[in-house]
Amino acid sequence: MSVYIAHRLFAAHDRALAADLADRLAGKIGADRVFLPFCDTDEEDLVAEVKGRRLFELDRDRLGRLDAMVAILHGPSLDDGVCMEIGYAAASDVPVIVVSTDFQTYSVTETGAHLEFPDPLIQAVATRIVRVAKLGPPTLSPTPVQSRFRGFRARNAVQTDTALDAAVDTLLDLPERPSLRTGPPPGISTHVYVEASPYTAWGRDHLAEACVDAGHTVAVPQRFTATDPVAGALADLSAVRSAARLLADVSGPETPPGTALLIGAALASGVQIAAFQPRVTFTHAQGREPNWRNLMVQYATDAHLDSGEAVPPWLTV
The missing domain is CATH 3.40.50.450 (Rossmann fold)
Incomplete structure (x- = not known):
């Protein structure tokens, strides 16, 4: 083990x-x-x-x-x-x-x-x-x-x-072969999952609208509005794992916990990830380069977008 x-x-x-x-x-x-x-x-x-x-x-x-x-x-x-x-x-x-x-x-x-x-x-x-x-x-x-x-x-x-x-x-006490909770990796679709920051708004926001305007099908979080938040959360996880792209607003004092979790899930599932953060702050540690987010989040992402104008070009890459 x-x-x-x-x-x-x-x-x-x-x-x-x-x-x-x-x-x-x-x-x-x-x-x-x-x-x-x-x-x-x-x-x-x-x-x-x-x-x-x-x-x-x-x-x-x-x-x-x-x-x-x-x-x-x-x-x-x-x-x-x-x-x-x-x-x-x-x-x-x-x-x-x-x-x-x-x-x-x-x-x-x-x-x-x-x-x-x-x-x-x-x-x-x-x-x-x-x-x-x-x-x-x-x-x-x-x-x-x-x-x-x-x-x-x-x-x-x-x-x-x-x-x-x-x-x-x-x-x-865990069984040697625990049952799979998330199921086998789903087939990849073409939708973009957009995770807004709770420090700005949940649901359909300007990031989702930018993706729709660019001709993409968009999925947004269900867990904050679902009657059963846990079921909504599992639906969000499934939607991210099957997405072509994850666009995550990481604004705030730290990356919001659910957003960070979805970034990790997207990385493990081979989903392309962009972190949106218009107001950038950096952390510094001895011998380490400046980091604009927790280094696990920063290096999990493929792109760092600092404005709404940066979203459409990323969608075409």
């Missing part, structure tokens, strides 16, 4: 949590069968001519030969690199276990069905969800004086320990 640990890796506590999970899993299946990004790509010390692209290549190579993925996702702001990796695994029929300690649930309408994650796509493609939403029980100190902060920290540690142990147990 080869397992990929997908996790947010830009802060020490996130990397430490993922390392704890990887170590527990390695104790069960062997360290050589566990891949931990940043650690196993030697990201801090890696030297390459184009470092970000090299990191993408190393991660994608491992994504292409997996037996399972465990993804750590917390809170309403989901890491776009992790979501891209989830989409790649799901479209490759690799089982994905998602681990969360988020105590909130989400709905697309005030009275709608409650979901584990802000975008229904995450829930739709997850093979299993391990969610431990409550703190561990209060600890009783044998001494009369105990810092309430240390006690609170201990309860959080119990919560994460419980979640990580449950994730390992869930992975080991």
Whole structure:
């Protein structure tokens, strides 16, 4: 079994949590069968001519030969690199276990069905969800004086320990040949799937209209308006995997989680991808070229479009 640990890796506590999970899993299946990004790509010390692209290549190579993925996702702001990796695994029929300690649930309408994650796509493609939403029980100190902060920290540690142990147990309990959730790769059609940014608009927007004006058949997201958001999300995944092109608006503080997931699914399915981002911001890291999005999203795309005028030429390439 080869397992990929997908996790947010830009802060020490996130990397430490993922390392704890990887170590527990390695104790069960062997360290050589566990891949931990940043650690196993030697990201801090890696030297390459184009470092970000090299990191993408190393991660994608491992994504292409997996037996399972465990993804750590917390809170309403989901890491776009992790979501891209989830989409790649799901479209490759690799089982994905998602681990969360988020105590909130989400709905697309005030009275709608409650979901584990802000975008229904995450829930739709997850093979299993391990969610431990409550703190561990209060600890009783044998001494009369105990810092309430240390006690609170201990309860959080119990919560994460419980979640990580449950994730390992869930992975080991997966059938050796899990049933395919997304089915075999569908036949490629000629439509363009247009994913608008939730920071601008959902549904038929100016990007979809530009594709229609150019003579293309367009598919747009169903999951935010469907009576059953999870069914709508699976329909969106199927539409992207069978598309000729994916035009994704990646605007926002991060690529929206569902959009990032669809980019990963499109990459795994051989779909041509363009990222639309009229207002560009860059991230910088030691030894790495400036990146205009998470490097997993940036290098998954074939084109970066910064204006509406750039859409028609891309459609003819």
